[in-house]
Amino acid sequence: MALKVDPGASRALSQDRQRTNVSAPGASAQRARHHALLRPNLLIGGVLVSLLILTALLAPLLAAYPPDQIKPAIRLQPPSLAHPFGTDNFGRDMFSRVVYGARIALQMSLLSVLLAAVPGIWMGLLAGYHRGWGEQALSRIMDAWLAFPGLLLAIVLVARLGPSLNTTVLALGVVGIPSFYRLTRGGTISARHALYVEAARSIGVHHSRILLRHILPNLASPLIVLVTLRIGTMLLAAGGLSFIGLGAQPPLPEWGALLAAGRDYLDSAWWLALAPGLAFTLSVMGFNLLGDGLRDALAPDTRIS
Structure with missing residues (x-):
């Protein structure tokens, strides 16, 4: 005896399957993005960077002494309460x-990245579009x-202009401009013939508006x-310049300068180099982990397991 299939139920089942197939890629991408947000590198990096930012903002509350207060009577004291x-x-x-x-x-680090990103991104947009x-x-x-060592x-x-913070x-x-230029130029070349850019150009949208409202957000x-x-890289590079005497000058408590001052006391006062060195390590590691985690979260389809 043959079973009769209700035509309405068959069409409904077919529509459900189509909706499932259409929504599957979006659901898969959403699950991948949610999984990327829970990755240890993003969580650990976010915690370390947050601690650095909070420490910088709350420095007057955290420091029990002024950072430049000199007390010769307690010089080279080991860590204590x-x-x-x-x-x-x-x-x-x-500690202060x-x-x-x-x-x-x-x-x-933030100012140097800003000085590199603004001209690099703008020149990359113009070069890739025109x-x-x-x-x-x-x-x-x-x-x-880029061929010249950064x-x-x-x-x-710095040696030509004079060592200082500025x-x-x-x-x-200046050293970081080419990195932003190359990335922005490559993305703009890929996007300049996209359908949404062609549509905007066909209705007479100005080129600057296309760059700022359509192409740049996709990059x-x-x-x-x-x-x-780059923030982590600039932080480390700035500390390196200060370590050799070309960065922030005394009595500014810059980490690279603190490391340089502590290297002469490694045998007798090891804590002078340990504290700024640990701060460097945790800060740079935090930005690197955060960058890797953001790459996984923002582009889960390209994540390497």
């Missing part, structure tokens, strides 16, 4: 200096710029990841 990170060769509290150094570290001899010439300049170029600029930020910003994910990773 009164001085958790000990004291330096001038009797200054190392490391805490206030978080402000300088964030200021230098192809021609100008774009070719600018790209060759950026290739030569830290060496920063050292030359010149260090300027030099690191936000890789740019956010690059900015996060």
Whole structure:
């Protein structure tokens, strides 16, 4: 005996299957993004970066002593309850200096990334959208710029302009421009012939509006990841310049300068180098982990398991 199938039920079942097939990719991407948000690298990196930002913001409340207060009577004291990170060769509290150094570290890294990102992204948008001899010439300049060692170029600029906090930020910003240019230019070249760009161009939308309202938002994910990773790189580079005497100058409590001052006391006062070195390690590791986690969260389909 043959079973009769209700035509209405068959159509409903077919529509349900179609809806399931259509929604499956979106649901899969949502599950992948949710899974990426729970990855340990994103959580650990977010916690470390949040601690750094809170330390910089709450430095006056966390530090029990002024960072430049000199007390020769307690010079080179080991870590204790009164001085958790000990004291330096001038009797200054190392905990207070490391805490206030978080402000300088964030200021230098954020400003240098900003100085690199703004011109790099803008030139990348223009070069990728308006192809021609100008774009070719600018790209060759950026290739030569990248071929030159970045830290060496920063050292030359700082040595020429004079060691200070401002010149260090300027030099690191100049060194970082090509990275943002290359990423933005490549993304713009891929997007300039997309359907939404062609549609906007066909209805007479101005080129600048297409770049800022249509192309740039679609490059936000890789740019956010690059900015996060570059902050950690700039933080480490700024500390390296200060370590060799070309960055922030005394008595500013910059972490690289604190490391340079503590290297002469590694045998007798190991805590002078341990505290700023630990701050460097945790901060750079936090930004690197956060950048990797954001890359997984913002582009889950390209994540490598």
